[in-house]
Amino acid sequence: MGVTLNQSSNFTFNNSYIKLPSQFYFRQNPTPVRKPNLVRLNYKLAEQLRIDPNFLRSQEGIEILSGNRIATGSDPLSMAYAGHQFGTWVPQLGDGRAVMLGEVLDKNNKRYDIQLKGAGLTPFSRMGDGRACLWPVLREYIISEAMFALNIPTTRALAAVTTGEIVQREENLPGAILTRIASSHIRIGTFQYFAAKDDLKSVKQLADHVIDRHYNGAEELENPYIYLLKELIKRQSSLISKWLGVGFIHGVMNTDNMTLSGETIDYGPCAFMDNYNANTVYSSIDQFGRYAYNNQAQIAKWNLGCFAASILPLINKDTDSSIKIAKELIEEFDDMFNEDWTSVLRSKLGLKEEYSKDLDLGSNLLQLMEKDSVDFTNAFRNLSFLSNEMNKSDKDFNKLFADKLAINNWLSDWRDRLNKEKIGSKERKSFMLSRNPAYIPRNHRVEEAIKNALNEDYDFFNKFCEILSHPFEEQPLNKDYLNPPLPNEVVLQTFCGT
Numbered sequence: 001m002g003v004t005l006n007q008s009s010n011f012t013f014n015n016s017y018i019k020l021p022s023q024f025y026f027r028q029n030p031t032p033v034r035k036p037n038l039v040r041l042n043y044k045l046a047e048q049l050r051i052d053p054n055f056l057r058s059q060e061g062i063e064i065l066s067g068n069r070i071a072t073g074s075d076p077l078s079m080a081y082a083g084h085q086f087g088t089w090v091p092q093l094g095d096g097r098a099v100m101l102g103e104v105l106d107k108n109n110k111r112y113d114i115q116l117k118g119a120g121l122t123p124f125s126r127m128g129d130g131r132a133c134l135w136p137v138l139r140e141y142i143i144s145e146a147m148f149a150l151n152i153p154t155t156r157a158l159a160a161v162t163t164g165e166i167v168q169r170e171e172n173l174p175g176a177i178l179t180r181i182a183s184s185h186i187r188i189g190t191f192q193y194f195a196a197k198d199d200l201k202s203v204k205q206l207a208d209h210v211i212d213r214h215y216n217g218a219e220e221l222e223n224p225y226i227y228l229l230k231e232l233i234k235r236q237s238s239l240i241s242k243w244l245g246v247g248f249i250h251g252v253m254n255t256d257n258m259t260l261s262g263e264t265i266d267y268g269p270c271a272f273m274d275n276y277n278a279n280t281v282y283s284s285i286d287q288f289g290r291y292a293y294n295n296q297a298q299i300a301k302w303n304l305g306c307f308a309a310s311i312l313p314l315i316n317k318d319t320d321s322s323i324k325i326a327k328e329l330i331e332e333f334d335d336m337f338n339e340d341w342t343s344v345l346r347s348k349l350g351l352k353e354e355y356s357k358d359l360d361l362g363s364n365l366l367q368l369m370e371k372d373s374v375d376f377t378n379a380f381r382n383l384s385f386l387s388n389e390m391n392k393s394d395k396d397f398n399k400l401f402a403d404k405l406a407i408n409n410w411l412s413d414w415r416d417r418l419n420k421e422k423i424g425s426k427e428r429k430s431f432m433l434s435r436n437p438a439y440i441p442r443n444h445r446v447e448e449a450i451k452n453a454l455n456e457d458y459d460f461f462n463k464f465c466e467i468l469s470h471p472f473e474e475q476p477l478n479k480d481y482l483n484p485p486l487p488n489e490v491v492l493q494t495f496c497g498t
Contacts, residue, residue: 003029004069010055011064013073013102014111016213017184020205023194025077030067030099031120031130033175035164038062039458040141040465042158045181049106049114049158056159065159065179067099067119074101078122082196083189083256084306086290091196093189093256094124097132100185111213113185114158118177133173134162135450136497138461140178140267142449146441146468147264152242153235154264155182174454183263186210188307189256195310207314210260225314226325232307233333235262236300241340243296245348246440247273247376251283251494253291253299255306269494272440274484276369276376282443282494297341301333348380349414350432353421361417365410372402375484377440384432386411388418388425437471439481443491 017025038057046053055061063069070076078095085093099119103111117140118132137160147154163175186206194202207225211218215231218224239262243250250257251269259265269283278294286292291299308315308326316322338359345362346354369379382397394411401407421428441464449461467478475481485491 003032003067004063006060006064006069006071009064009071009073010052010061011071011073011102011114012050012104013071013075014105015073015075015102016111016209017079017100017103017113018075018077020209021202023080023199023202024190024206025079026094026123027076028078028099028122029070029076030116032068033066033163033165033177036062036066036068036177037162037164038065039138039160039162039176039453040462042145042156045156045158047107049104049112049181051104062161064101065116066161066163066177067116071101076101078124079185079190080124080193081187081189081256082193083187083254084192084303085252085254085256086286089196092124092193095122095185096125096128097122097130098180098185111183113180113182115180115182115185116177117180118163118175129167131163131165131167131175132177133167133169133497134176134453135173136268137176137178138450138453139446139497140180142446142461142465142468143267143270143441144180144264145465146471147248149469149471150242150246150437150440152246152248152264153239153262155180157181182259182265183261184210184213184259185265186213186260187256187265188258188260188303188310189254190260191307191310192255200313203311204314207311214261223315225311226329229304229308229311229315229326229329232260232262233304233329234336236304237297237333237337237340238262239264240297240300241337241344244293244341245344245435246437247276247293249273249280249282249291249293250296251286251291252496253296253303255303258300258303258307268496271443271491271494273376274442274490275373276366276379277373278366278370282491284493284495297333297337301330301337304333305330347435348432349417350384350428351417351421352423352431355417355420358417361413364413368401368403368406368410371406372400374400377437378482378484380436381433381438381482384429384436388415388428390415434472438474439467439471439478441468442481442485443494444485444489445481447491 043053064071076099080094082091083093098117100115121130141157141160144157158179158181161177165175166172167175218227221227257266271282273280280293281289312322342359346358449464452460
């Protein structure tokens with residue numbers, strides 16, 4: 001079975017990465033599949049991308065989403081990149097199971113990649129088969145779209161299709177393909193790939209492409225590459241603080257999983273914590289806790305150092321001067337992250353004014369939550385409903401904690417701090433409810449959706465996706481989804497899926 005070339009498609013491609021020299025990618029068509037079937041389509045995202053969702057639901061559209069048909073204007077490719085994986089250097093990684101169909105401009109004239117994950121063998125597949133099984137596809141669909149609804153920069157899911165084929169892992173599993181949308185798929189590892197080859201020309205071409213695509217106006221500065229580094233540090237600091245604010249743990253923060261756009265990418269063994277513990281690790285491949293919840297900021301800093309090392313010749317022709325500049329910028333990350341994280345905590349506590357001890361106030365609550373094994377999401381959500389003055393509504397919040405004296409003392413400190421605010425209780429409550437989600441992709445619910453889907457029942461998966469698309473809203477009919485897992489439902493490990 002070969003790929004069908006389509007002469008009439010609903011996609012309007014405007015491709016730019018393919019214009020870079022051939023060492024940046026390998027022209028690669030997806031490998032056709034036996035019997036594609038659409039599992040879920042993201043209607044709103046399709047419309048945002050100016051693609052008719054009804055077309056995507058048609059047989060022709062499904063053929064494109066499965067890789068069986070190449071749309072007019074598509075110029076498929078797999079990207080080259082390298083990376084540090086758990087701190088170990090790997091000189092060549094690349095898209096081992098992904099094919100980028102091309103780029104489109106959305107309603108706001110913003111550029112997005114359209115990529116098929118699980119599209120078959122590429123020159124970068126190494127020992128893999130280039131395919132994806134159903135459960136990691138559904139997992140990424142659920143969590144990436146939940147992250148979008150939580151207002152966290154992220155790649156997104158346009159569609160999930162099954163392939164009608166079996167993928168061999170530890171067991172035989174149904175195959176699937178995810179259509180992933182990203183502002184771009186350019187990673188720190190993409191820069192490392194060329195820097196390791198001492199290919200400065202390619203590093204510069206890539207940097208210029210990234211600046212043109214993501215950092216408009218930088219090209220007019222005296223040194224746009226210093227600006228690029230500065231701004232990437234800002235974006236990553238902001239991103240990690242937002243992850244921590246919802247209890248998210250990425251699980252594989254390798255340099256090939258950190259984008260130059262500042263978006264979250266590659267939802268493998270990621271998870272949202274239940275009970276708060278700063279050392280939480282879920283990833284089955286993170287045996288030493290390198291990417292634990294509380295390590296994520298410092299890992300981001302480490303990764304940014306790898307990026308800076310990749311562009312040193314662009315920062316300054318004199319190596320010593322370049323290293324000095326890069327080090328000074330990277331060292332700014334700690335203070336920047338401290339400010340970003342304090343800002344996130346401040347918002348979660350309903351505070352708009354800035355006071356020096358706000359971080360201490362938030363940290364003290366987290367310490368009490370950790371000591372008493374309190375659910376992270378529910379604690380902040382329940383806190384949002386409390387009045388600026390002590391009343392009977394405190395009861396629901398207090399019952400989350402074993403140490404009643406300690407939490408009551410903390411509430412007293414919190415209310416003293418609220419009295420310094422200019423907003424009233426009603427406005428503060430509304431503000432907090434828009435920052436503290438009620439609904440997150442709890443691990444046991446994600447597993448439930450996947451388990452049902454593997455039995456060809458997608459009702460729960462579809463319902464769960466809808467619930468998560470409104471995480472800050474009260475949903476009286478879905479209150480059960482607020483509950484943390486029962487002891488027999490707790491998920492201790494999550495898996496990569498490759």
